[in-house]
Structure formats: C-alpha cells, structure tokens
Amino acid sequence: MIEMDNEVLLLKRFNDRRYKFRAWPVAPLPGFTTSFTKSWLLLVKTPPMTDDIDFPALGDNFSINMEAAVERKEGSFSLVHLFSTRIPNPYEELDAVGSQVKKCAAFKVDVPRSWKTEDGLNFELDLMSNFQVASSIDDFASLTLGENSQNITIQWDTASVTSNAELAALRHLIEEKRVGGRVPSARSLLAFKTIQDFHGTKKTYLNLHQEFPHLRNPVDPFFRIPQALQAKFKAFNEDHRRAYHGLTMISNGLYFVNGCPGAGKTEWNMVLSALIQSRKRGRSNRRYSPILFLVDINKTVDDAADRYFKLCKDVGLNRRILRMHGWPYEMRNSDKLHQSGRHLSEESEPVADFTKRFLTTASLAQHAALHRNPDKAPTLDEASWEYFERHKKGECFSLLAKILGRMESGESLGSDDWKALRSSLGVLYRAVLAQADFIATTPVAAYGRFPSLFRPEVIFFDEAPHARELTTLIPIAYFDPLVWIFTGDVNQTQPFVKGGNERDMERQGLKLNPFADQLRMSTMARAAVVGALDSHLLVNKRAYGNLHRLPSVMFYQGQMRSEHKTPEAMYPPSTTYLRDYLRCLGRCKNTLNENRVVVELESSAEQMHRTSYWNPGHHQWVLEQAERLLKDEYFRSVTHAGAPGSIMIESPYRTAVRQYETHVRQLPEEWQNRVEAVTVDKAQGKQADVVILDMVRTSKVGFMDKPQRLNVAITRARQAEIIVMHHAMTVRTFRGQVVKTRYTSQLWEDAMADERVFRL
Numbered sequence: 001m002i003e004m005d006n007e008v009l010l011l012k013r014f015n016d017r018r019y020k021f022r023a024w025p026v027a028p029l030p031g032f033t034t035s036f037t038k039s040w041l042l043l044v045k046t047p048p049m050t051d052d053i054d055f056p057a058l059g060d061n062f063s064i065n066m067e068a069a070v071e072r073k074e075g076s077f078s079l080v081h082l083f084s085t086r087i088p089n090p091y092e093e094l095d096a097v098g099s100q101v102k103k104c105a106a107f108k109v110d111v112p113r114s115w116k117t118e119d120g121l122n123f124e125l126d127l128m129s130n131f132q133v134a135s136s137i138d139d140f141a142s143l144t145l146g147e148n149s150q151n152i153t154i155q156w157d158t159a160s161v162t163s164n165a166e167l168a169a170l171r172h173l174i175e176e177k178r179v180g181g182r183v184p185s186a187r188s189l190l191a192f193k194t195i196q197d198f199h200g201t202k203k204t205y206l207n208l209h210q211e212f213p214h215l216r217n218p219v220d221p222f223f224r225i226p227q228a229l230q231a232k233f234k235a236f237n238e239d240h241r242r243a244y245h246g247l248t249m250i251s252n253g254l255y256f257v258n259g260c261p262g263a264g265k266t267e268w269n270m271v272l273s274a275l276i277q278s279r280k281r282g283r284s285n286r287r288y289s290p291i292l293f294l295v296d297i298n299k300t301v302d303d304a305a306d307r308y309f310k311l312c313k314d315v316g317l318n319r320r321i322l323r324m325h326g327w328p329y330e331m332r333n334s335d336k337l338h339q340s341g342r343h344l345s346e347e348s349e350p351v352a353d354f355t356k357r358f359l360t361t362a363s364l365a366q367h368a369a370l371h372r373n374p375d376k377a378p379t380l381d382e383a384s385w386e387y388f389e390r391h392k393k394g395e396c397f398s399l400l401a402k403i404l405g406r407m408e409s410g411e412s413l414g415s416d417d418w419k420a421l422r423s424s425l426g427v428l429y430r431a432v433l434a435q436a437d438f439i440a441t442t443p444v445a446a447y448g449r450f451p452s453l454f455r456p457e458v459i460f461f462d463e464a465p466h467a468r469e470l471t472t473l474i475p476i477a478y479f480d481p482l483v484w485i486f487t488g489d490v491n492q493t494q495p496f497v498k499g500g501n502e503r504d505m506e507r508q509g510l511k512l513n514p515f516a517d518q519l520r521m522s523t524m525a526r527a528a529v530v531g532a533l534d535s536h537l538l539v540n541k542r543a544y545g546n547l548h549r550l551p552s553v554m555f556y557q558g559q560m561r562s563e564h565k566t567p568e569a570m571y572p573p574s575t576t577y578l579r580d581y582l583r584c585l586g587r588c589k590n591t592l593n594e595n596r597v598v599v600e601l602e603s604s605a606e607q608m609h610r611t612s613y614w615n616p617g618h619h620q621w622v623l624e625q626a627e628r629l630l631k632d633e634y635f636r637s638v639t640h641a642g643a644p645g646s647i648m649i650e651s652p653y654r655t656a657v658r659q660y661e662t663h664v665r666q667l668p669e670e671w672q673n674r675v676e677a678v679t680v681d682k683a684q685g686k687q688a689d690v691v692i693l694d695m696v697r698t699s700k701v702g703f704m705d706k707p708q709r710l711n712v713a714i715t716r717a718r719q720a721e722i723i724v725m726h727h728a729m730t731v732r733t734f735r736g737q738v739v740k741t742r743y744t745s746q747l748w749e750d751a752m753a754d755e756r757v758f759r760l
Helices: 002-017 099-103 127-131 161-174 186-196 227-234 238-248 265-276 298-315 333-338 355-367 380-391 395-408 415-435 469-478 502-508 523-529 549-555 573-585 616-631 654-664 707-713 744-753
Strands: 021-028 037-044 061-066 070-072 075-077 082-087 105-112 114-116 122-124 150-155 254-259 291-295 321-323 438-441 458-462 483-488 535-537 596-600 607-609 612-614 647-651 675-679 688-694 717-724 731-734 737-740 757-759
Touching: 021 127, 070 127, 082 355, 105 127, 161 186, 161 469, 186 254, 186 469, 186 523, 227 265, 227 298, 238 254, 238 265, 238 535, 254 265, 254 523, 265 291, 265 298, 265 458, 265 483, 291 298, 298 321, 298 438, 321 380, 355 380, 355 395, 355 415, 380 395, 380 415, 395 415, 458 469, 469 483, 469 523, 483 523, 549 707, 549 744, 573 596, 573 688, 573 717, 596 744, 612 616, 612 654, 616 647, 616 654, 616 688, 616 717, 647 654, 654 675, 744 757
Parallel strands: 254 483, 254 535, 291 438, 291 458, 321 438, 458 483, 596 717, 596 757, 647 675, 647 688, 688 717
Antiparallel strands: 021 037, 021 150, 037 105, 061 082, 061 150, 070 075, 082 105, 114 122, 607 612, 731 737
C-alpha cells in the first residue's frame, strides 16, 4: 500500500507539472462519430524516458488537453479533458510514410461535438479540424510531421488497476467466499500454500509427459511431430534436456527453471509450447491444449507472441495465437465511487467492454487500407475483427453486422443500440477467446473476467524474477492449469520498488517503505534461496569472444559455461575483427584474452541534472566510437550472416541515456536501426554485437555495485564490450573508512590483471 500511495503521488505530480508533448491531429476516425463525440487519430512524438515522465503504454486510458485555444466567431473554445486511449500506430509497417511518422505513438481521442458559447448557447462545432494535418487517415501524401504540431498535456486517472488486481488475488486466496461466489481451485490453493513454505508443504506430483504422451519422445515417427519442430527439440543442449525431463515430476503444480544470460530460456519455453500443441491431448475436448504466456513487461509480451507465431509458422503448425494489451475494462459508476477506498470487492470488479477497441480496429482496417503485418501475431482486437469478417454473413453476427452497417452510413445510435452492440461484441470476443490456442499478455491483464473466457492447461510466467510476489499470485489465484512454469534469472532481475532509499525518498517527498527489501524479493528468488528451483540452464549461447567468463565467476560460482567450445567457434571472423579493433583502441601490443575492455578517460567528470547524472566527457567519446563502428564496413553481425553489426549504449542514469537518444535520432536513418540507447534497468532481454557501458560517475559508485544490476549490464554483448568508468567507482566509504566495492572493483581488477584497462 505504501508503494501504491507513492505511485499515486507521482502521478498527481506529473498531472500538476503539465508536461508538453508535440502532437499532430491527423484526421477523424471513420465510423466513430456518435451523437456526442467524434474520435480523432493523433500522432504524438514519443519523449525520451526520464524519471518524471509517465508516457502511456498501449491500451492505457487517460485524458489530454490541447494547449492552443480555437477562436471562432461564436467565441473562444478550449479542447480539454478529452478522453484518450493509446492504440497501435497504424502506420508503423507502412512504406508510404516517413520514419518519423512510424516512430510516433498513436492516440485515439474523443472530441465533443456540442459546445457552449460564452452566452450559454449550444452549437455543434468541429474544433479539432482547425489543427487537422491530412484530409483523411489514408491521405499518406499529406502525412508529414512538420512545424504544424500542437502542444498537448496528459492527465492520468490516479486509480490503479494493478494494485486492485494484486490485492484482489491475495484476498481471493485467503478470504472466505460468499455462497455461490467464485472460489480458487484446490490446485491453486495447494500452489499458494507451497510458495509460503516450499519444503514444509506435503508434495503431490504430476508427470506432464504422461498428460501429453508425445512429449516422452517427440522424434518417434508414431507421433508425427513436424520435422522442423523435431529439429528444434534435437538442438536442445544438456541443460535444456534436463529441464525438459524434469517435467515428469512436477511438485504441487509449480515448476521453476532458472537460466543464465543467453541460455535460451524463452526458446525453451517456445519449443515446449509448440511440442505440447503439436498434438491433441487425449482427454481434452479442445483441438489443442490452450497456453497462457505471461510476462510482466508490455514490450516483451509482443515479442513473445510474435516469436511463437513465427516458430509455429516455420514448423508448419497452424495455431491461433494472440497478443493482448491489457483488458478492456469499463468501470460501473458505483465502482468509480468506490475507488477512493483501498480496493474493489470481487463482486464489483470491472466488466469488459470491447466496443471501443473493436471499432478502432475496424475503422482502421476498413478506411485506411491499413492491414496488420502477416508476420506478426494479431492482437485480440485484430483477431476479433478478422473473425467477424469471415463470419459476418452467418446468423450469429447478423445483428452486429446490421449495427455496424448503420454506423458506417453515418447514423447515430441510441442507448439501446449501444447496449446491443456491446452485447454482440461480447459474443464475438468470447468466441475468439474460446478458440485461441496461445495468448501472450501481462499478469494484470489476466485479472477480472478473462479467466472465465480463457482456460489454459499450461501457464508460462517468463521473466518471473521481475514480478512482485503479489503479481505472481494473479495467475495462481484465478486459473487452474496442470502446471505453472516460471522461468527467468534470479541473478539478474528483481521487482521494481520505489520507496526503499531513505535519503532518496526524503528528497522526492515520498513515503519510506520499510518493506522494500521484502518487496524486491520475487517468489522465484525465494525458491532459489531455499533450494527449491527445479532446473538450471547454465550454457550461454549469446556471448562470443570469451565474454561469458567474468560474469560466470562473479555471479554464477563459475558454473556458467559457453556453448562455443572451440577457438574457432568462440572467435568467428567478425569477433576476431572486433578483438583487433579493441586492441588498436587501447594501443595494446598483446592479443586480448577476451573482448571486454575498461576505458578511463582523462576528460571524465560527472554532472548532476535534477536527481540524475550524465558525463559530458564520456558522452562525446562514446558517440565517437559508435559512429566509427557504424561507418566500418567490416563491423558485422555474428547472428545474421553478412548483416551490419549492432550497437547498444547502456547507462545506469536516465539523463545520460536521454542525451544519447537525442543524438541517435540525428543519425542517418539506416544507422538509427543499428544503435539503441537504454538504461541498465531496461536492458534485460536485449542484446547487441557491441555494448558500450557508460558508468557515468566519478565521485562514487552510486547504485552500480548491486549484483543484479551489474550482471545485466555486462551480459548484453554478443561480440565485444567497452566499459567506460572512473577508478572512483571501485571504492566506497564505510564507517569512515575507504574500502573496495564488492563488485565494481572485481570488474576493474580483472581487466587490470589482463592489461585490458585503457587510460585515454
């Protein structure tokens, strides 16, 4: 609750500061005009990430205010408090528009049609048209982002769906239910009891290979598993196979797989999912066993759905795969009044209203000739539109087709029509969800009525150490699968908690959270502490150039090993070239034993900006190296034969990253796609051929001596890593004494012992 209070306070501050964002009102969205509002498509320039900017993610609801007033003969009017939703950018995959258009965020904004003059008279006015940049949403020739932008501010509702979902899951598992109310399954209660006491709970075991007999030997011709999928299974290394075999003895429905960087955790999840869905389960009424794939990171949800979609396509499995951005909640009025309290009761939880999202998708598909990328998994809304298009002439959707036809002709719907539309769309979405084979979404989106519409037999929770324990409870409380499979790396990620540092909280005027350390420990991390993990993946497939060695020693007790066992495999031509590049960078006469160097610059000097830091000397040098590599025709990818190499610039501080992002946007477009700037905390799951880590600080170590954070930072590179740091980051003051840091000093001393510290 302290964390939630801090989140609400930060949102209120954001609202009060009224940050300005550049926006271009494109055109009205066809088919969305009602008696009261007209919906517009706005493109908004995505801001650089900072601590104090809360920019909407896909599916978020909020309101916007236009800074400019509209002067008409009837008077002066202000466009404020306009209900908005962030939707997928419909131009993202379109070649007919410029790169700046593709990179924008897209907002659907509802604008009132009726306005009152200063004299109290009501007029119908189309005020947003004063700022319109294109004649229609498919007027691609006019769609340029020039100086005709408008400034907008964003206002957030401070009620938290996340906190409601988390606390509701806990109450669902521990509180007595009223007669006839939803109750957790016996399997859910057993799993909940187990995570409270991993070793003290009585064990029952499940053999997943017995539930799915074709898992016993997928290469057996009897099962007729596609050859391409068999090849994926045969490519499993010994750790993957041990984890796979461990599915024969799952304790109390929970299975924990911990994997080091580059170990192929997600690939293991995907191949296992495809194997499960390659044949019908014997006792199931479904075509294929439904799978729910959860990740507590929005961008990773899309990546997971697209990756499984591509895998199934490549191996010849025709499965219905969806990605879901949140759940389309509509709050009843009584619920909105209740939000001032601590939580919603389960009896009054939000109900689903698919109307707005479906109509947005339908409008873009019909009027802008903008079709989804066939190489990507459809969203729930896209799949529902496509399902309706295939079946609209049938009896089930005749009423829906009739209502949509009336809307298309410009007719305004009455309240009974809207109720009928909502009801018809409920039938459509239930049909799509009931037939889905694989859904990727976030845990919070899986809360509410979704579990009654999609009943998975297997649940994967990827990047599980990133999720708070309360978040982990959501899939346990509301679903009844055969198994919950948790994967991730407890040595890299941990849940984000705002309120743990007393000095930082005092400076920001937030509440100190005395339970911060407890909140930072995930369910999977607790399982690791007491030896309750089921399997370990310790073969690093990502790192070449011996880059796996140091993190293995520092964070994995020397147990992380490389898949590349021969010198030729460890140093392919592209990696050998980068080894020579690094050697020349430091004017080093000896051959480097690994492609990791530490650079200390004479020009290094940190500067503070608000509550964050950047280092101008580092900034200039890092950009010079990045541009030098981008120009180098011999800098090649190690994973895509013949392709140019990629670069990631990492920094612990958002101010530093913001400076790099600003410069990256000024590079030639073909270079922009090859270089990315991210904070260390956002680097999890990312990788690049060359990583340049700017540690920024020159006075003290800051927060980079945390093992999870430093582990993430030095395990993103495929071929080479350049760490720009000052020697001051290797010491700290403890009880008045200057002592060595625990981890950053190891980083420095290891490079120093091998003559890989370059002072420039």
